[in-house]
Amino acid sequence: MTFPLKSPNPAAKYRAVFRCISGCPGDYPLNEIIYQCPKCQDLLEVVHDLDPLRMTPPEEWRDVFDSRFMRTFWPYGSGVWGKKEFVCPDVLDENIVSTCEGGSNLFWAEQLGYRWGLKDLWIKQCGNSHSGSFKDLGMTVLVSMVKQMRHEGKNIPAVACASTGDTSASLAAYCATAGIPAIVFLPKNKVSSAQLVQPLAHGAITLAIDTDFDGCMQIVKEITGRNNIYLANSMNSLRIEGQKTISFELCQQFDWEVPDLIVIPGGNLGNVSALGQGFLLMKAVGLIDRMPRIVCAQAENANPLYLSYLKSFNEFDSVPAKPTLASAIQIGNPVSVKKAIRVLKRFNGTVEQASEAELAEAAAEGDLTGLYNCPHTGVALAALKKIIRRGEVRPDERIVVISTAHGLKFTSFKTRYHTSEYKDIECRFANPPIEVHATYDAVRNALFRSLDARNAQISKA
Ligand SMILES: *Cc1c(COP(=O)(O)O)cnc(C)c1O
Numbered sequence: 001m002t003f004p005l006k007s008p009n010p011a012a013k014y015r016a017v018f019r020c021i022s023g024c025p026g027d028y029p030l031n032e033i034i035y036q037c038p039k040c041q042d043l044l045e046v047v048h049d050l051d052p053l054r055m056t057p058p059e060e061w062r063d064v065f066d067s068r069f070m071r072t073f074w075p076y077g078s079g080v081w082g083k084k085e086f087v088c089p090d091v092l093d094e095n096i097v098s099t100c101e102g103g104s105n106l107f108w109a110e111q112l113g114y115r116w117g118l119k120d121l122w123i124k125q126c127g128n129s130h131s132g133s134f135k136d137l138g139m140t141v142l143v144s145m146v147k148q149m150r151h152e153g154k155n156i157p158a159v160a161c162a163s164t165g166d167t168s169a170s171l172a173a174y175c176a177t178a179g180i181p182a183i184v185f186l187p188k189n190k191v192s193s194a195q196l197v198q199p200l201a202h203g204a205i206t207l208a209i210d211t212d213f214d215g216c217m218q219i220v221k222e223i224t225g226r227n228n229i230y231l232a233n234s235m236n237s238l239r240i241e242g243q244k245t246i247s248f249e250l251c252q253q254f255d256w257e258v259p260d261l262i263v264i265p266g267g268n269l270g271n272v273s274a275l276g277q278g279f280l281l282m283k284a285v286g287l288i289d290r291m292p293r294i295v296c297a298q299a300e301n302a303n304p305l306y307l308s309y310l311k312s313f314n315e316f317d318s319v320p321a322k323p324t325l326a327s328a329i330q331i332g333n334p335v336s337v338k339k340a341i342r343v344l345k346r347f348n349g350t351v352e353q354a355s356e357a358e359l360a361e362a363a364a365e366g367d368l369t370g371l372y373n374c375p376h377t378g379v380a381l382a383a384l385k386k387i388i389r390r391g392e393v394r395p396d397e398r399i400v401v402i403s404t405a406h407g408l409k410f411t412s413f414k415t416r417y418h419t420s421e422y423k424d425i426e427c428r429f430a431n432p433p434i435e436v437h438a439t440y441d442a443v444r445n446a447l448f449r450s451l452d453a454r455n456a457q458i459s460k461a
């Protein structure tokens, strides 16, 4: 299939480098194996040269993006690579490892909005992706760069990550797509069975380690630091570059209008940083002219950013992360905390937390209105509900909740909720199957009893 693919200004030479987030001098090319500033050990970030990006006017960029979005011209149909010039300009198209990530549905949450008194509530379904989470958006960039570096002759025999379940699933999928060996470090018995099976199925070397995520992170840093194995965790800011296309895609899906408020769950805090970076870059080249408010939502059991927010971000202390149903954000020592705080300060940002009961009820209430939420999206929904109760949003504000993983990865969480197995949770929306004898009368009676109960509920509401 051919169609006129719009191109940006052919004279522009796009350029991006790694730079220290604390301002140490020095630029490092994106195809160098480097994760931290050699001078101060702080994180690096990808900085784009704005001049060549500004050589194409914003209206033309919008046309370029729209001409590519979800079409078949490799690799630009991908939601990430359709913004290649803003993401990772140097990687050759032939080295790109893509599963056509991005392009996820922006779900109008009409029913949930109605229940919560909002007219313009949307859920960005980032979990509806190749490996079932938003991690694909960043992983495509990282694994593409690995393929490019191997192509250039660099000795990278494998790529490794520590994970709370979704990073490893995504890394394993992209490495399998590219034919590159993957190694994943998982906290033993702390990821869902779907998340454990994913890297196994993709042939990744899978280590189940007797510690938590923060412990796995320590080990993978040492392994990748002392051996020539490439580190795929989000301290590697190539991933942030891909994830930041969430912001581009949101604006594109709203015909380049900026939403008023975005709620996003946070664990290692790479995603909230990426969200902010995306908006800053769009503003810098004139693609948008205002900024949204950002709310980062944490599980109460793993809430170091929330605690820091209560002290106006003047101090930050890591915490031991307690078990939470939102297992992908059970992180007490988030790698990207400095980036996240910087973003929240620039976006009039707040942090909210959700208890186990609050996140489970909010996820279930969302499901009841047509979604199929993971517990982390439940954290974001619960945070939104608290903010609404406090009167901090207007009913007509355009609000987007970032949904991070597919609910199908968390079947046991949902099964246990609907059979009211959680002792400390009321399970207000539990809807267990009705067991009934195989006769007309028994079925009819059971059926109408349930319908009556439901109608009574609706007239009460
Ligand atoms: C990774 C992940 C998060 C948290 O993202 P961070 O960048 O670590 O803050 C939230 N939800 C799900 C499902 C995830 O996999």
Ligand SMILES: [Zn+2]
Binding pocket: 020, 021, 022, 023, 024, 037, 038, 039, 040, 041, 042
């Ligand atoms: Zn530095």
